[in-house]
Amino acid sequence: MTSASRDLTVDVIVVGAGPTGENVADRVVQGGLTAAIVESELVGGECSYWACMPTKALLRDAAALRAAQALPAAGRAVTGTLDPAAVFSRRDEFAAHWNDSGQVEWLTGAGITLVRGHGRITGTRAVTVTAADGTTTDIQARHAVVIATGTSALIPPIPGLADASPWTNREAAGATSVPGRLAIVGGGVVGAEMATAFSALGSQVTLISRTRLLPGVEQFAGEQVADALRTYGVTLHLDVGADEVRRDDAGEVHLTLSDGTEVTADEVLVATGRVPNTKDLGLEHVGLEPGSWLRVDDALAVVDDGGRLEDGWLYAAGDVNHRALLTHHGKYQARAVGDLIAARARGEEPDLSTWGRHAATADERATTQVIFTDPEVIAVGHSAESAEAAGIEVGVVDYDLGSVAGASLHADGYHGKARMVIDEQRKILVGFTAVGPDTAELLHAATIAVVGEVPLDRLWHAVPAYPTVSEIWLRLLETAGRDR
Secondary structure (H helix, E strand, O other), X not given: OOOOEEEEEEEEEEEOOOHHHHHHHHHHHXXXXXXXXXEOOOOOXXXXXXXXXXXXXXXXXXXXXXXXXXXXXXXXXXXXXXXXXXXXXXXXHHOXXXXXXXXXXXXXXXXOEEEEOEEEEEEOOEEEEEOOOOOEEEEEEEEEEEEOOOEEEOOOOOOOOHHHOOEOHHHHHOOOOOOOEEEEEOXXXXXXXXXXXXXXXXXXXXXXXXXXXXXXXXXXXXXXXXHHHHHOOOEEEEOOOEEXXXXXXXXXXXXXXXXXXXXXXXXXXXXXXXXXXXXXXXXXXXXXXXXXXXXXXXXXXXXXXXXXXXXXXXXXXXXXXXXXXXXXXXXXXXXXXXHHHHHHHOOOOOOOOOOOOOOOOHHHHOOEEEEOOOOEEEXXXXXXXXXXXXXXXXXXXXXXXXXXXXXXXXXXXXXXXXXXXXXXXXXXXXXXXXXXXXXXXXXXXXXXXXXXOOXXXXXXXXXXXXXXXXXXXXXXXXXXXXXX
């Protein structure tokens, strides 16, 4: 018996209705085109239900409690511990109780056609969508297909791990109870943030990482977060791997580490990286390897070893192209490529110059990130190490964030550090990193300075208000020297 099918023709097909895909579709519609978006899970994607929003909701209560405890009067007023049920309840609100009706309503209001099911490329500008009931929709695009399918958690080939029913970010973000003992494998952002969250909720947390903590940022930032986690009772095994994992008949998880240490836990969370959701996408129909990251050019058009694919109709935006695995950068790429596709449909030449309207220059020069540990870590642009690797004549300026007047008012015993990375030839800021309580709101000022390539001597005229933590800018410039 043949399943029912239908045909649909639109200007642009977007495969994946996460934040990136939604923004691509919205931009092309605003540009005067029609769009269909394909989604096999919840509209809104990983960020809405299993990452950005629910995980930050898990972290927020603990951050507020610790902020209050850092002040003498507020600390005396705050008694007791966090109520996990209340934390989970608020988390559920931010995850919309894993119901995407609100997101679907937004799509409809924006004039975007939603096609539910699993999408596969079946030809030039062609995608076939198979719904859960077996019915199919054959969609043909007049102009472009954009892949925005994101990533899934990587389960590394550690013996016994896959059979131990490990948590990924999804199980951690959607947890309904607090494990007495939680082992976390991986010392990146997910591992560090979930160690922060679950230790605050009452878990005895052990974190195992083959590298130092937070290897993607300046070392001083990772070290301060590591010190804080130890203070909160987290056991860290750094520069050590997990060689074997086993869940016994009683449900306990046993991990054997590369240094011979044995760790026992009630649950194990794997936070060792991501893999692209391209395994069953029909990439073989365009000469690409299923399961691979999608390489793109400056226009975010998919390329192979010979360059852009024929006619340049296939694009990839967001995590799936491996440029910057961050939701806000995926949305940034979406705005750029959506506008580019609309411009090309009108017969216009896109502006792909550095910082041009259709370029995603920030992915390379001004990637921004906030790590919501306690203390928070913020970073934009280069680290000192990456700037050196890029051939920049590097100047590094550090300052004790805790010695700024606004920081001492913010919390007793405020501890933190900020770093400017300077291009000494051009006399501009190319990177900024800070670690400390509640530093997140400092990030955008640094981002503007990096993106705007503001000369250091002009930054002297950006006067920070006193007494705020933003006075760190004045102190960094003074340390750098006015005649730099």
